[in-house]
Amino acid sequence: MEGSHATTTEATGAEGLQNKTAHQDRAEELGWDFNAIDRSPEELCGIILDLLEQNHVCEVLQISREELEGFIGRVIPRYNTTTFHNICHATTVLHSAVMLAKHLDISSVNRLQHVGMVLSAILHDIGHEGLTNNFHINSKSPLAVKYENQSVLENLHAELGTELLLEEPSLLRNLDPDERDEVLATLHTCILGTDMAFHKAQMDMLKDLGAGKIYEGEEPYERAILKAIIHTADLYNVTKTFEVSKAWATRLQCEFNAQVAIEKKLELPSLPFMESSGLVALAKGEIGFITFVTKPWYEALAQAFPEVNKLPLLDNMST
Numbered sequence: 479m480e481g482s483h484a485t486t487t488e489a490t491g492a493e494g495l496q497n498k499t500a501h502q503d504r505a506e507e508l509g510w511d512f513n514a515i516d517r518s519p520e521e522l523c524g525i526i527l528d529l530l531e532q533n534h535v536c537e538v539l540q541i542s543r544e545e546l547e548g549f550i551g552r553v554i555p556r557y558n559t560t561t562f563h564n565i566c567h568a569t570t571v572l573h574s575a576v577m578l579a580k581h582l583d584i585s586s587v588n589r590l591q592h593v594g595m596v597l598s599a600i601l602h603d604i605g606h607e608g609l610t611n612n613f614h615i616n617s618k619s620p621l622a623v624k625y626e627n628q629s630v631l632e633n634l635h636a637e638l639g640t641e642l643l644l645e646e647p648s649l650l651r652n653l654d655p656d657e658r659d660e661v662l663a664t665l666h667t668c669i670l671g672t673d674m675a676f677h678k679a680q681m682d683m684l685k686d687l688g689a690g691k692i693y694e695g696e697e698p699y700e701r702a703i704l705k706a707i708i709h710t711a712d713l714y715n716v717t718k719t720f721e722v723s724k725a726w727a728t729r730l731q732c733e734f735n736a737q738v739a740i741e742k743k744l745e746l747p748s749l750p751f752m753e754s755s756g757l758v759a760l761a762k763g764e765i766g767f768i769t770f771v772t773k774p775w776y777e778a779l780a781q782a783f784p785e786v787n788k789l790p791l792l793d794n795m796s797t
């Protein structure tokens with residue numbers, strides 16, 4: 479309909495997101511150290527709903543809050559009860575991404591891209607069974623075969639997420655085809671960007687931006703930045719207060735140990751850091767991860783986007 483299309487264009491134009499701060503109270507209220515563990519499913523659903531609605535999802539997609547709630551109700555059961563890659567993790571990534579998007583200067587991002595980014599955050603690990611890409615590749619699993627050993631899990635999450643969004647009546651039905659494609663392309667880029675295989679390439683891009691170089695990547699700049707935000711949010715583990723970080727690290731160690739048990743049964747190789755157990759190994763592993771992965775990443779991010787220093791990421795990492 480002509481009328482509804484006009485409304486969509488108005489709602490999704492590239493007018494920037496200058497007014498977003500007035501709507502993001504829930505994220506601020508929860509604070510950077512928000513801990514999603516031990517929240518009831520009802521509480522998590524309410525938090526996800528507020529965060530998505532306050533990030534323009536209902537407005538841009540022209541859907542009601544009730545419809546969005548129904549969608550979240552379909553997303554939550556698609557997450558498994560693995561110790562780490564579960565709905566609590568996805569909620570934390572969504573919250574962290576919203577906080578980062580709020581504090582970083584991403585004024586060239588339009589509302590369709592912003593909506594694609596927040597939807598990717600809540601969908602980015604959907605269907606995760608607590609097994610890594612390496613496991614799928616080594617065991618020649620049907621998923622590894624399907625995705626030809628390339629970003630096996632990330633391709634799965636992007637596909638499942640897209641399917642859920644397009645399931646009739648599609649959440650994207652009020653967008654015109656170009657608008658729908660923009661949301662889905664952003665979603666796809668952001669989810670694929672959570673594959674650690676692209677970590678170095680993404681860090682190089684941030685370093686270039688930090689050094690004042692003009693962005694020359696293949697994908698649009700806005701999508702590349704949103705992808706970096708989702709990857710940063712996915713690495714939240716060591717950026718929270720010590721107690722919250724420890725709880726998540728313990729859960730990840732449990733998930734790794736469970737995978738190692740399966741690998742032993744199937745006589746598949748295991749990575750040494752996934753075999754380790756106990757608090758000392760946990761602490762050693764975290765220090766190594768901070769030193770070689772997350773600290774250089776956040777330093778590159780802070781060079782490209784100094785505003786990120788308003789969040790206690792680096793402070794928390796060093797305590």
Ligand SMILES: [Zn+2]
Binds near residue numbers: 602672
């Ligand atoms: Zn994740």
